[in-house]
Amino acid sequence: MISDALTVARKDLRETLLQSGTLRRSLRGLLFSVVVFGVVLPLQIGPDLVRQPAAILPFAWVPLLLASNMIADGIAGERERHTLETLLASRLSDRSILLGKVVAAVAYGWSFMVVNALVGLLTVNLANPAQAILVYSPQAILILGVFGLLGAGLVACGGSLVALRAPTVRQAAQNMSLALVGVFLVPALAIPALPADLRRQVIDTLLGLDWLTIGVGLAAILVVLDVALFSAAMLRFQRTRLILD
Amino acid sequence: MPEADCAIRAEGLSRDFGSLRAVDGVSLEVPVGAIFGFLGPNGSGKTTTIRLLLGLLEPSGGTATVLGHDTRTDGAAVRERCGALLEHPGLYERLTARDNLDFYARVWHLPGPERERRVHELLDGLGLWDRREEIVGTWSRGMKQKLAVARTLLHRPSLVFLDEPTAGLDPIAAAALRDDLTGLARREGVTVFLTTHNLAEAEKLCDRVAVIRSGRLVAVGRPDELRTQARRDRMEVTGAGLDDRSVALMTADPSVESASLADGRLTLRIRDGASTAPLVAALVRQGVAIDEVRKGGADLEEAFLALMGADA
Incomplete structure (x- = not known):
């Protein structure tokens, strides 16, 4: 199953990298993300980018955005472009097709986040030549590596559920954007809306925890969510149902 | 017909979509090595029958075995040994012709050197080798259908399903594709299950035909018998x-x-x-x-x- 999933992932990555017609044209489009996240933001943040682990959080958007776009294209796009039925008529299992699409979306989003983070590091060093060479702290590398991966997985698995219900790529992408905004907006609105005592209690509890505990806890929650969403997507991704969509 | 000589056997195969019975008690046998035409007007149940035979849909009633495998319980084994050119060519239009075939060759686990050789052989046989690095999205419908036929035969399936392979093609492209199809099918020795509403096509290509109307088989036999x-x-x-x-x-x-x-x-x-x-x-x-x-x-x-x- 793994080799089949990698075959699907390889094809999906190739299709995504050629979606503007040629590889060069597609990379030119991605250059915008590199300029924003790898050059402009690091120039604004300065050396704090490597000194404060929280300063790298903007990079976390990259895998979320790219993975959501790619899963929309990979699932709703296959249906919209009439390639899904042929794929389903092949020897590939439902599981390997879905896994391949999730792997491709995660790999695509995560690898561009890494590229942005490396370009950001280069930018900060070039902008601050007087200082010793600046490098990310181990915590920052861990946050980027682990949370970038799990976050992209969450978006890809959740996105596959959304894309399975969307008739077109555009509809899938719009629904996913709304869902992503909701994920960030709801806590931002909900926390201030809590009663003052309860809010203080939550904040005190969080501040009382050490970073490692918070990190491990968050990672565990993300792993559980990733697995749950992938399982839910698996239940929906069945050729006998997809063929009727 | 003995099991070994029978590529497809359906008995009372039915499929309902809500209150609509799309396929209604279809019983047929397709001998190994035959080019079998499945004729019927649009909406008569041809595509649904192919989907049932490929195990892509579960039948509401009846049974079907394809190459000895029950389509209800062993659909994966059926798809493993079959090729399918369905209603749409199913090509990845952003990729090149070679990439399209390479992907499906990997899907069918063709080893590296064999993959290269087979892709070359099929593209060359269909006169597409010189255009292998072109993006498929820029091609005419006829060329896409040819490439889809090549993809269908890539893994040397024992049985291929072709759903209206010449639909939408101009007469010259359709005739060329028919020639390619018969040539390839005979050369590769595969059983072909072909749906069409083009009767001249069925007459030229098929050893046996079945006629379906409103989901029901109304005749099965050699074209001359009909x-x-x-x-x-x-x-x-x-x-x-x-x-x-x-x-x-x-x-x-x-x-x-x-x-x-x-x-x-x-x-x-x-x-x-x-x-x-x-x-x-x-x-x-x-x-x-x-x-x-x-x-x-x-x-x-x-x-x-x-x-x-x-x-x-």
Whole structure:
């Protein structure tokens, strides 16, 4: 199953990298993300980018955005472009097709986040030549590596559920954007809306925890969510149902 | 037919979509190595039958075995050994021709050197090798269909399903694709299950045909058998003086199942074993100046139309 999933992932990555017609044209489009996240933001943040682990959080958007776009294209796009039925008529299992699409979306989003983070590091060093060479702290590398991966997985698995219900790529992408905004907006609105005592209690509890505990806890929650969403997507991704969509 | 000689066997195969019965008790056998035509008008259940045979849909009733595998319980094994060119070519239009074939060669686990060789062999055989690095999205529909045929045969399947392979092609492209298809199928020795509503195509390509109408099989046999059947049952009369009275006269005759008049041509369906001479005599007595009497159809199209008209 793994080799089949990698075959699907390889094809999906190739299709995504050629979606503007040629590889060069597609990379030119991605250059915008590199300029924003790898050059402009690091120039604004300065050396704090490597000194404060929280300063790298903007990079976390990259895998979320790219993975959501790619899963929309990979699932709703296959249906919209009439390639899904042929794929389903092949020897590939439902599981390997879905896994391949999730792997491709995660790999695509995560690898561009890494590229942005490396370009950001280069930018900060070039902008601050007087200082010793600046490098990310181990915590920052861990946050980027682990949370970038799990976050992209969450978006890809959740996105596959959304894309399975969307008739077109555009509809899938719009629904996913709304869902992503909701994920960030709801806590931002909900926390201030809590009663003052309860809010203080939550904040005190969080501040009382050490970073490692918070990190491990968050990672565990993300792993559980990733697995749950992938399982839910698996239940929906069945050729006998997809063929009727 | 012994199991080993039978590529497809369906018994009472049915599929409902809500209250609509798309496939209704289809029973058929397709011998190994045959090019089998599945004929029917749009919406008659051809595509649903292919989906059932590939295990992409679960039947509501009946059973089907494809290459010895039950499509309900062993769909994966069926798809492993079959190729399918479905309603759409199913090509990745952002990728090149070679990338498309390379992907499906990997899907079927063709090893590296064999993959290269096979892709070359098929593209070369269809005259597409020089265009292998072109993006498929820029190609004409005919070229895409050719490439889709190559993809279908890539892993040397024992059985291929072709759903309306020449639909939407101009006559020249369709003829070229038909030639390629027969050439490849004979060379590769595969069984072909071909759906079409193009009767000339079925007549040229197929060893055996089945006709489906509103989900039900109305005839199965060799094309010439179907023609003979229609010839026996059908009579056409042209001449001056044919009118509604002629239709009424013929309909009243116990040897006539049905009669209709269109474009000055009287078409009769005659009961088995009935003689046609008394019918001609009756028309003459009515004052019809008969120009021509023709029994049966000269080609599969007329046989098909006769079958489509039956039970209407």
